[in-house]
Amino acid sequence: MFRPINNHSIQIITIISLICSPVSLPLVKAQITHVILLDELDISKITQGTDRPRSTGDKANLSINGKKFLKGIHTRTESRLYFELDGKVDEFSAMVGIDDRNDANRTQQSSKESSAAEFFIIADGKVLWQSGVMKFGDDPKKVKITLAGVKNLLLRVTGGPGNTHVDWVDAGFSYSGQCPKTVWSPEELAVDRSNIQLSLPRINGAMVIGIRPNTPFYYPVAATGGRPMTFMADGLPEGLVLDEVTGIINGTPTQVGEYKVKLTVKNNFGKISRDLKILVGDKLALTPPMGFLSWNVIEGSISATVMREIADAFVNNGFRDVGYQYIIMDDCWEGGRDRYGIIFPDSLKFPHGLKSVGDYLHEKGLKMGIYSSPGSKTCAGYTGSLDHEDLDVKTWTSWGIDYLKYDYCSVPRDRARELYILMGDLLEKSGRSILYSISDGDISAKWGKLSKANLWRTAGDIRDQWFLGNGNGIIECFDRQQPKFTEFQHPGAWNDPDMLLVGIYGKGASANDLDAKGCNDTEYRSQMSLWALLSAPLLISADVRNISRNALEILTNPEVIEVDQDPAGRLPVRIGSAADMEIWVKDMEDGSKTIGFLNKAKDKRKMSIKWKDIGLQGKQLVRDLWLRKDIGIIKDSYSVTVFPNEVSLIRVYKKQ
Ligand code: GLA
Numbered sequence: 001m002f003r004p005i006n007n008h009s010i011q012i013i014t015i016i017s018l019i020c021s022p023v024s025l026p027l028v029k030a031q032i033t034h035v036i037l038l039d040e041l042d043i044s045k046i047t048q049g050t051d052r053p054r055s056t057g058d059k060a061n062l063s064i065n066g067k068k069f070l071k072g073i074h075t076r077t078e079s080r081l082y083f084e085l086d087g088k089v090d091e092f093s094a095m096v097g098i099d100d101r102n103d104a105n106r107t108q109q110s111s112k113e114s115s116a117a118e119f120f121i122i123a124d125g126k127v128l129w130q131s132g133v134m135k136f137g138d139d140p141k142k143v144k145i146t147l148a149g150v151k152n153l154l155l156r157v158t159g160g161p162g163n164t165h166v167d168w169v170d171a172g173f174s175y176s177g178q179c180p181k182t183v184w185s186p187e188e189l190a191v192d193r194s195n196i197q198l199s200l201p202r203i204n205g206a207m208v209i210g211i212r213p214n215t216p217f218y219y220p221v222a223a224t225g226g227r228p229m230t231f232m233a234d235g236l237p238e239g240l241v242l243d244e245v246t247g248i249i250n251g252t253p254t255q256v257g258e259y260k261v262k263l264t265v266k267n268n269f270g271k272i273s274r275d276l277k278i279l280v281g282d283k284l285a286l287t288p289p290m291g292f293l294s295w296n297v298i299e300g301s302i303s304a305t306v307m308r309e310i311a312d313a314f315v316n317n318g319f320r321d322v323g324y325q326y327i328i329m330d331d332c333w334e335g336g337r338d339r340y341g342i343i344f345p346d347s348l349k350f351p352h353g354l355k356s357v358g359d360y361l362h363e364k365g366l367k368m369g370i371y372s373s374p375g376s377k378t379c380a381g382y383t384g385s386l387d388h389e390d391l392d393v394k395t396w397t398s399w400g401i402d403y404l405k406y407d408y409c410s411v412p413r414d415r416a417r418e419l420y421i422l423m424g425d426l427l428e429k430s431g432r433s434i435l436y437s438i439s440d441g442d443i444s445a446k447w448g449k450l451s452k453a454n455l456w457r458t459a460g461d462i463r464d465q466w467f468l469g470n471g472n473g474i475i476e477c478f479d480r481q482q483p484k485f486t487e488f489q490h491p492g493a494w495n496d497p498d499m500l501l502v503g504i505y506g507k508g509a510s511a512n513d514l515d516a517k518g519c520n521d522t523e524y525r526s527q528m529s530l531w532a533l534l535s536a537p538l539l540i541s542a543d544v545r546n547i548s549r550n551a552l553e554i555l556t557n558p559e560v561i562e563v564d565q566d567p568a569g570r571l572p573v574r575i576g577s578a579a580d581m582e583i584w585v586k587d588m589e590d591g592s593k594t595i596g597f598l599n600k601a602k603d604k605r606k607m608s609i610k611w612k613d614i615g616l617q618g619k620q621l622v623r624d625l626w627l628r629k630d631i632g633i634i635k636d637s638y639s640v641t642v643f644p645n646e647v648s649l650i651r652v653y654k655k656q
Contacts, residue, residue: 072170262276402435495536
């Protein structure tokens with residue numbers, strides 16, 4: 001039986017634990033229980049916030065609320081260490097706590113006082129033990145748990161503002177079979193989602209919103225972190241109210257003006273505040289829209305059920321918590337027109353009409369989008385809006401539409417410009433704040449301003465492949481942005497290089513025609529990085545109801561989304577001209593810079609940037625936005641190795 005380890009037993013245990021090393025003790029047939037300390041295992045496989053894990057003998061200096069420990073490991077939130085076990089590990093025991101060295105963190109609001117974390121032991125996808133929230137200055141907590149029969153084990157520490165110092169001390173296993181083995185985090189280990197984000201709140205998504213006066217407003221305060229949460233908002237314009245439990249703000253603002261609202265979100269770990277600017281006036285889409293667009297994967301299978309399920313997935317899988325809000329039906333929803341010319345949805349797909357779908361979405365703080373064409377037919381041959389524009393806007397408005405994708409099909413060229421302008425005028429007077437998205441390619445960008453559109457396509461239909469050779473691969477849609485469309489973009493008016501493909505993996509409908517084979521996670525991560533650099537609309541097209549964990553992590557990385565949603569909405573500028581290696585720099589509103597290192601070559605490349613080439617001098621704090629950790633304070637220049645089709649994405653802050 002394994003006893004909690006104290007400092008006196010260390011020598012004995014260390015000797016016994018040699019069994020784990022290649023040098024074995026003589027074999028004994030009877031069942032023998034061995035003991036191995038956590039710090040004697042390979043802990044380099046820990047994934048954690050900043051820094052690297054340390055064990056005894058590696059300057060770990062373990063100390064929890066003044067108590068010193070000689071054995072154990074030091075890691076930083078968010079921390080995960082996975083093990084493969086053979087089912088014959090009897091027990092794990094440890095003391096856990098917040099290490100005394102917690103200090104101010106540079107990039108996020110953090111202090112000794114706000115250092116908090118929660119420890120979890122997760123076995124075969126089930127939480128076996130959790131410490132409860134522990135704060136700086138708390139005494140260490142003891143855990144002793146039976147692991148017989150367990151095959152996959154995860155030691156996880158969530159919480160804090162990203163980088164809290166935490167310790168597993170006097171920790172070890174007793175086992176009668178194979179020595180526990182640490183492994184790299186498996187891509188798809190099913191862990192109950194409710195345990196994924198137990199940490200201090202983080203407020204995400206758009207921080208500036210435009211709305212027309214006297215039109216309905218829906219805004220779920222987008223926040224990640226441990227639930228339950230309570231929400232507060234100071235300074236809301238008249239007519240808007242916040243539900244403190246759901247965090248949804250709605251109502252109808254009446255007075256034109258600029259309102260600075262202070263949002264506060266509180267949970268068991270602490271509270272965070274952030275400003276939200278609400279502009280009640282004539283501007284919409286002050287940051288690029290974020291949501292789901294049904295075409296690439298759902299295509300003709302769009303229905304009320306699909307719309308509702310997507311809305312549920314937005315809530316349950318955490319998309320809403322990082323700012324995704326619009327759920328947009330693309331083509332194929334249309335049923336036809338009645339004898340009065342009023343458009344109706346396909347009654348098999350939408351047996352109760354579209355208003356009930358809109359209500360369902362709005363109740364969750366989400367918004368509904370629709371699709372049509374200025375021609376008599378849409379691109380897939382369904383009913384278009386030609387000569388029914390006024391009537392259609394009235395009908396859509398009665399259903400609660402918040403977004404229109406107006407696609408360029410079956411339109412006489414000589415009438416297109418006038419028809420796009422007509423729709424822009426009608427939407428403006430519709431009594432709702434409806435975002436206006438227009439297509440197609442070169443033409444629409446030039447008409448964007450005239451027709452008061454909020455976004456326009458800059459490329460053909462994107463396909464699920466990095467490079468296709470016909471202009472439709474991810475990198476080709478990115479390339480088409482520059483420099484042709486630069487002059488058109490500003491907050492409220494966005495270039496749209498088409499949907500995000502992240503998570504489709506070759507299983508889409510139209511996304512995978514033209515022989516598009518799908519992408520790997522590196523390429524999907526690159527699409528997300530490039531779209532964020534461009535301030536492109538983030539319109540997911542993978543089936544969010546059934547999404548891989550990796551794709552979910554890519555799509556919901558709040559720090560990358562923050563780059564996309566930056567209120568300044570600037571386009572990135574290319575630095576240098578080395579073939580196949582592109583460095584893109586985006587100036588952020590707060591004075592920091594986001595830099596993307598894009599490797600278009602077939603082999604890995606070292607890419608470098610000198611601070612002076614982008615107007616910086618001396619020391620800069622570099623944060624890797626995919627690793628979500630500070631790389632360090634770096635002087636004069638920065639280099640990184642980038643794999644083919646990869647974008648390394650960093651944000652550089654002036655060192656205080
Ligand atoms: C065009 C658009 C696509 C999609 C289809 C629907 O091809 O570019 O994004 O909307 O029409 O028919």
